[in-house]
Amino acid sequence: MVSLPRDLLSKLTGEVADGLPSFCLERWQSLHETVARINLSESGVYPLTLAELRDYGVDLESLGSLELGYGWTRGSPELREAISELYGGAVPPENIVVTAGSAEANLVTVLSLVRENDVVLVDMPNYMQVVGLLRWVGAEVVYIWRQPPDWRFPLQKALELVSTLRPKALFVNDPNNPTGSYMTHREIEELVLEASRLGTTLVFDEVYWGTERGEPKVSVVQASERGDLISVSGLSKTYGLPGLRIGWVAASSRRISELAWSVKDYTSIAPSVLSDKIASLILKRDVVAKLRDRARRVVEENMRVFLAEISGKELFEPYPAKSGAFIWVRVPWVEDTLGLAYTIYKQRGVLLVPGECFEMRGYMRIGLGMKPEHFRVGLRELVESMDSLKKELTAEGR
Ligand SMILES: Cc1ncc(COP(=O)(O)O)c(C=O)c1O
Numbered sequence: 001m002v003s004l005p006r007d008l009l010s011k012l013t014g015e016v017a018d019g020l021p022s023f024c025l026e027r028w029q030s031l032h033e034t035v036a037r038i039n040l041s042e043s044g045v046y047p048l049t050l051a052e053l054r055d056y057g058v059d060l061e062s063l064g065s066l067e068l069g070y071g072w073t074r075g076s077p078e079l080r081e082a083i084s085e086l087y088g089g090a091v092p093p094e095n096i097v098v099t100a101g102s103a104e105a106n107l108v109t110v111l112s113l114v115r116e117n118d119v120v121l122v123d124m125p126n127y128m129q130v131v132g133l134l135r136w137v138g139a140e141v142v143y144i145w146r147q148p149p150d151w152r153f154p155l156q157k158a159l160e161l162v163s164t165l166r167p168k169a170l171f172v173n174d175p176n177n178p179t180g181s182y183m184t185h186r187e188i189e190e191l192v193l194e195a196s197r198l199g200t201t202l203v204f205d206e207v208y209w210g211t212e213r214g215e216p217k218v219s220v221v222q223a224s225e226r227g228d229l230i231s232v233s234g235l236s237k238t239y240g241l242p243g244l245r246i247g248w249v250a251a252s253s254r255r256i257s258e259l260a261w262s263v264k265d266y267t268s269i270a271p272s273v274l275s276d277k278i279a280s281l282i283l284k285r286d287v288v289a290k291l292r293d294r295a296r297r298v299v300e301e302n303m304r305v306f307l308a309e310i311s312g313k314e315l316f317e318p319y320p321a322k323s324g325a326f327i328w329v330r331v332p333w334v335e336d337t338l339g340l341a342y343t344i345y346k347q348r349g350v351l352l353v354p355g356e357c358f359e360m361r362g363y364m365r366i367g368l369g370m371k372p373e374h375f376r377v378g379l380r381e382l383v384e385s386m387d388s389l390k391k392e393l394t395a396e397g398r
Contacts, residue, residue: 001336020135039370044325059281075096091252095257098276102205110134120167125178178328182208211324246279302368314332316386326367337361348384350378
């Protein structure tokens with residue numbers, strides 16, 4: 001295996017600033033994704049072009065006369081209305097704040113809600129943005145770990161911790177990145193009931209909502225009219241539009257959404273007016289349905305190809321899940337998956353995400369959102385590379 005440069009290790013696992021941990025996954029991507037020959041590290045479905053949006057019935061004619069001003073700082077009324085409809089009206093447009101991706105939505109949510117020494121629960125494994133931010137503000141972070149083989153949200157454990165620790169908030173990532181597992185309507189209802197009784201705010205990062213290839217997911221804000229509930233989501237993953245940088249906070253409480261809007265004055269002021277306009281054209285019911293369908297078809301096809309290609313090779317233990325645009329796998333023959341991912345990247349130019357970025361050594365996340373014809377080629381390279389590395393390591397260990 002290629003040895004990992006020391007400075008890379010510290011960039012991935014050290015600190016950005018006093019108390020702010022490096023964001024391993026995003027640093028790994030930022031350093032490698034534009035150079036990689038084959039990028040299997042993405043968690044969303046491959047991006048659409050503006051021209052392709054026309055084929056989905058999006059009329060972009062009106063963009064020509066758009067004034068490129070600051071626009072509406074919490075998102076235009078049209079866009080907030082369209083987002084409200086995604087939630088079946090469960091959150092009114094006034095309680096929605098449009099942000100630069102769901103990344104900014106997570107940032108303003110944490111800054112609005114959490115203070116030093118607050119106890120907070122976090123669903124693990126996790127994308128880790130929220131965890132890093134919570135540590136930065138000085139919260140006391142308690143992990144709730146999902147377990148193999150199905151990686152379901154451990155509801156009983158969560159209920160127990162909510163009632164014993166009385167946390168300020170519980171942060172869930174549902175559908176979960178990296179495992180692709182998602183909660184049932186009943187599970188969410190039960191969690192909301194207990195959290196609202198005890199005054200714990202539920203924050204669900206639902207950026208993969210709409211990728212479900214089973215029972216459709218219900219958002220946390222649709223599950224009940226009680227309690228402080230927040231849904232963070234956006235257009236990057238399911239809709240294949242990360243370049244628009246459109247996300248949002250949808251809060252059941254007006255107070256929280258006003259706070260998030262005020263925090264946003266410090267971060268980005270307003271969403272790009274161009275992206276706001278395009279997003280409001282995309283979030284029409286029929287376009288949403290078509291784009292969600294596109295996402296499911298791409299992932300289903302790549303999942304089928306992936307499982308067929310690895311069958312009988314004993315390179316991975318796969319955990320095929322029913323949502324997300326990726327697959328979570330264990331690599332039973334090596335512990336150091338960061339070293340393995342780096343070696344595959346250096347030798348073949350194939351990029352995946354090592355489990356270490358989710359605090360889970362021995363695992364990897366492989367993107368299933370690529371164009372199927374490119375995915376097949378990338379997968380073959382990956383399998384060849386893993387195969388020869390496994391042989392090399394086994395020979396060394398003999
Ligand atoms: C769970 C989760 N939340 C938020 C984000 C940020 O996405 P964006 O800012 O592009 O919406 C990601 C990106 O990978 C993610 O996986």
